[in-house]
Amino acid sequence: MSALPRPALTGPTRVLNDALHDLHHRAGWPSLRALAKETGVSHTTVSKTFSQPALPSWGTLELLVEAMEGDTTLFHQLWLAASTPTDGGAPAPAPRIAGRHAELEAVRRHLETGTGLLLVTGEAGIGKTTLVDAAAAASTPFVAVGACLPLSVEVPLLPIADLLRAIHEHDRELITSALASCPAFVTTSLARLVPELEDVSDPSGHEDPWTRQRLYSAVGLALLSLGGTGRIAFVLEDLHWADGATLDLIETLLVRRPPLPAVLTWRRDDPDVPESSRQWHRRLRRSGEVSVLALGPLTRAETAEQLRLLGHSDEAAMDGIFDRTLGHPFFTEQLATQDSHAPALLDDVLDARLDGLDQDAWRVVRALGVADRSLAPEDLAASTGLDGEALTGTLHALRDRLLIDVDPARGSAQLRHPLLAHAVRRRLVPGEAADQHERLATVLGAAVHARAAEIASHWKGAGDRERELEWRLRAATGSALAFDWAQEAEHWCRALDLWPSDDTLVGDPPMTRAHAYLAAIDALDESLQWHRAAELSEVTEGMLAGLDAATRAEVVRRAAKYRSDRDGLTVGMTLIEQALDLYRGLPPSSGLVHAISHKRWLLMSLGDYRQAHDLAREGAAAATQLGDARSARYALSTLAWHEGADGHLDQATALLARGRDLVPEGADPPGDVRQCVMLTDLHLLNGGTVDDVERAGRWGLGIAEAWGIDNNLALILRANLATAHLRAGDVRGASALLGVESHEPPDPDRWPVHSVRAELEAVSGETALAVARIESLLPDIVADGEVDLEEVSALAHVHFLNGTSEVVLDRLLRDLDAVVDTAPARVVASALVAATRAAAESAGRNDPSRVTVRDLYARSQLARNKDPDVSPWRRSADAELARGDQADTADQWMAAARGWDRLHRPHDAAYCWWRAAQAALRHGQGTLAARLLKKAAADAGEHVPLSRAIAETARTGR
Secondary structure (H helix, E strand, C coil): CCCCCCCCCCHHHHHHHHHHHHHHHHCCCCCHHHHHHHHCCCHHHHHHHHHCCCCCCHHHHHHHHHHCCCCHHHHHHHHHHHHCECCCCCECCCCCCCCCHHHHHHHHHHHHHCCCEEEEEECCCCCHHHHHHHHHHHCCCEEEEEECCCCCCCCCCHHHHHHHHHHHHHCHHHHHHHHHCCCHHHHHHHHCCCHHHCCCCCCCCCCCCCHHHHHHHHHHHHHHHHHCCCCEEEEEECHHHCCHHHHHHHHHHHHHCCCCCEEEEEECCCCCCCHHHHHHHHHHHHCCCEEEEECCCCCHHHHHHHHHHCCCCCHHHHHHHHHHHCCCHHHHHHHHHCCCCCCHHHHHHHHHHHCCCCHHHHHHHHHHHHHCCCECHHHHHHHHCCCHHHHHHHHHHHHHCCCEEEECCCCEEEECCHHHHHHHHHHCCCCHHHHHHHHHHHHHHCCCCCCHHHHHHHHHHHCCHHHHHHHHHHHHHHHHHCCCHHHHHHHHHHHHHHCCCCCCCECCCCECHHHHHHHHHHHHHHCCCHHHHHHHHHHHHCCHHHCCHHHHHHHHHHHHHHHHHHHCHHHHHHHHHHHHHHHHCCCCCHHHHHHHHHHHHHHHHHCCHHHHHHHHHHHHHHHHHHCCHHHHHHHHHHHHHHHHHCCCHHHHHHHHHHHHHCCCCCCCHHHHHHHHHHHHHHHHHCCCCHHHHHHHHHHHHHHHHHHCCCCHHHHHHHHHHHHHHHHCCCHHHHHHHHCCCCCCCCCHHHHHHHHHHHHHHHHCCCHHHHHHHHHHHHHHHCCCCCCCHHHHHHHHHHHHHHCCCHHHHHHHHHHHHHHCCCCCHHHHHHHHHHHHHHHHHCCCCCHHHHHHHHHHHHHCCHHHCCCCCCHHHHHHHHHHHHHHCCCCCHHHHHHHHHHHHHCCCHHHHHHHHHHHHHHHHHCCCHHHHHHHHHHHHHHHCCCHHHHHHHHHHHHHCC
């Protein structure tokens, strides 16, 4: 089913209801009846929980959240916030806290039902106060808060006075009653802290030797009396700033066990905390009466949640902020809420950490800040000029000031936080940075396994263009070997900026600037930066006159690829012919194999599948003659696709296996991914089940993930696996494979997964969103004059489910006319069925289209193919043609449905069962129709538009 209606709500109740609907979406929109069955409550109650403004009971909500595999802790917090009235009677606001759901629940539970002390610890800005405040807001009892302050003059027992005053202001009768049950000295003693409790009997403030003891006893007795009410808990914040009397009082109370729940917060690793307070903290932690909750940084996902709460939605920016803050909430908030690169308040905090360093300490933090990573002692010594005892002593001093972390296992030191490194670099004076970069480049570049990209960056910082270029080329080569094409592209582009002149040979082995351009183009293309690749290709075309024949062929081949998309297939064909003429006058090369393959693709896009198949054979022969294993594998897999598309699956898989055997296992990860693309394609074309496609493609997806391969082929592989699941009726499984969500805008560079996402959106009932997504993709991914039956079939499917089939009919007829005479039945089947369906939908409004469709169908191989995996397509097309003439029968549709059942494609079968039922109803076969509609509803499963249509026919008899 699709999204349920949402009631008009505001405040925390709206937050709770939105979270429930979002969970319903993520769970794949299970039906009300499915949820009712899972939870054991009525479907009416389930519906009201989603759609009525009344707050549901926690019991019902908990069951629903569990059924949809949601976070019950989070929902309980939201429910509490929605159900707790404020003084004005409106619900209290939901706690605005990112992550820390388990910690929040632990503190809330302690404040409500705990005993003893809970100590929440963490470094400055880690979120202790935010957590405790959120827990207090969600707790049932009143939580009194006392806070310690970093005052220049100690105020004894200040937080205790704040705590008692808060209770007095909240409920005067409660505290008056509690004190009335205590000995008389209690009120008199406490009045010294909170004068509002009673007029002080001794205004002179005279103290005798027992005054403090009586005060400690008074506080203990008062808290004991208040604890008996079950209505009070307390929090003492920032005890690292507490005065000695407060700490002594807490320790005294601890011996007696606190009579009511108490939460304390303590800043860890603060060098300004007095040693006496540190000793108190150690004694407290050793006590068996204290539970400790240590807070660390937020995860990447929790930081993203924090940023969303702060109003940010840019996922890329969120990742960038996390990389700089490492999940530290205060740093994250400062970077997110200020426009500057590093906001002033954050600068002040970081600068204070660096103030007062001596010269040796500054040398070390400068080296670590410019390196922006950990350094071994020998590297620090060489890059700072310090060695021996001087370096060791400096490292000790910096660690004591909590500026560096030392890793004994790795034997290295680094600044404690990336933003400290930023603060160090901001303090550098002119010339200081360049000198430090040069030192680091020299020292780190001498290592056996030097990081080329890092060394290039340091030479850039030092202003040495020649040495930077040398290391950029090494970095580009290293990135290529790791299939990190995005980084490779950036290194090549930077190298091109550094190149001294067009005629200069650079690197080892030496290379020309033209070859660097070619490498940059290929890396940009593989990293899905098509437009940048096309721009560089255009630049290289202007260099043709001064190039040798082999380099000209490479340049023209790439120009053919990008100009095909930009200027049309005719231009691309002219250029690829020029490239082939050049290659054929040269020794065999991988470039020739790829040029033949590109011409093959152009011929397919223009509709000539027969000649394309012939070129695939020519490419395989050329690759075999070349003797290059990877080129041969590439060409054999291309030929295998054509053989499989013609229905020769065994021959195709043999060709793929032959190509795979040419390359040692693990030596060609991109080739492995490409092989899986071809094999999954062939199983999809030949009626393979989801298990067939999974076996064919999962290992390639694993390789892509292991190597970080995220190119077009990896996306196509994901799309193929998702398509197999969608065909099998597994909408959730298909969605999980794509790696792109409905809320993400269309991205032409990642078109394979976005195209399938559009189909999933349509099947899930979001047909308008699906149409918008796929329509926005097509102009960028289908060139002028190109025939792409797969994409036009997806477009037709989405429009059909949206009720707008007529929009795509003309395009279907045009593309089919270009290819139908030569394309294999399996290639044209989906588009032909889509065309017959769209023509049937348009019956009476566009009669000439039905004549055209019949002609195209008659010309196609589909009309004559009797293979079992093609038969359901043929029978569906026959039935749609008959439907257009209002002459379809239940038997026609039932035959098609049984064929889809044999191929394990329930949605396609459901559609045919539904059409069969409509035909049966027209012929007065009501009993048969009812049986067919039941089968249709069962097979439709998660297909929302189809399920609605089936239900409508059952209701209306049409």
